[in-house]
Amino acid sequence: MSRRDVLAALSAVAAIGALGAEAQSSARPEHSAATPADAASTSHASASLASARVFHLDHMPTRKMANGGESADCVRGILATGEAVNLHESVLPAGVAPNPLHVIHHSEFILVREGEIDFEHDGKAERVGPGDAIYVAYGTLHTLRNVGNGPAKYFVVGIGGDIRK
Numbered sequence: 001m002s003r004r005d006v007l008a009a010l011s012a013v014a015a016i017g018a019l020g021a022e023a024q025s026s027a028r029p030e031h032s033a034a035t036p037a038d039a040a041s042t043s044h045a046s047a048s049l050a051s052a053r054v055f056h057l058d059h060m061p062t063r064k065m066a067n068g069g070e071s072a073d074c075v076r077g078i079l080a081t082g083e084a085v086n087l088h089e090s091v092l093p094a095g096v097a098p099n100p101l102h103v104i105h106h107s108e109f110i111l112v113r114e115g116e117i118d119f120e121h122d123g124k125a126e127r128v129g130p131g132d133a134i135y136v137a138y139g140t141l142h143t144l145r146n147v148g149n150g151p152a153k154y155f156v157v158g159i160g161g162d163i164r165k
Contacts, residue, residue: 049077049085057089068093074155076163078141086158092117092146101143110144112135117150118145 049106060072074087084106092098092115101120112132118125119134121142128134136142138161146152 004151027153029135048077050080058153060089067096067098067099069096069098072073083160084158084163086163087115089113089153089155091151092144092154094146094149094151097143097145099143103139103141104136104161105160106163107116107138107159109132109157110136111155111157113153113155115146115150117152117154118147125135 055074057072057074060074062070062072064070070091072089074089076084076086078084086106089097101102110133111131112128112134114130117128117140119128121136127147144154
């Protein structure tokens with residue numbers, strides 16, 4: 001399987017997962033950029049991700065982070081096969097890390113859209129850029145750092161474990 005095939009598959013997971021975000025954004029309209037028509041069309045949505053749909057990132061709730069970054073919540077839900085999925089896009093200013101070294105209790109794929117990022121894990125750092133994918137295994141001590149001159153944009157797809165909370 002090529003890197004392009006992996007990224008296409010992960011994009012499909014992200015698109016399927018976005019149903020949960022619309023469910024969350026319709027439950028919290030003050031955080032959503034969705035129009036009233038969008039809210040009406042998603043009022044029946046639930047955290048169950050059992051049907052295919054299209055979701056637009058510009059309609060997702062966005063949080064400003066203390067480090068100057070932003071995070072757009074795309075989805076939090078349960079796939080028809082039982083796995084919990086959480087998807088968000090992060091924008092990280094130059095020179096900034098989103099978190100100190102930390103351990104996760106789920107699995108993550110991080111898909112880099114723009115910028116240069118160092119992925120620190122297992123006592124080493126690996127450089128990643130646009131089009132690259134990172135896999136963070138359950139229990140991995142890790143962090144990211146934007147080492148580029150401009151903002152870094154990336155999607156995080158969390159699967160299973162503690163993201164059910």
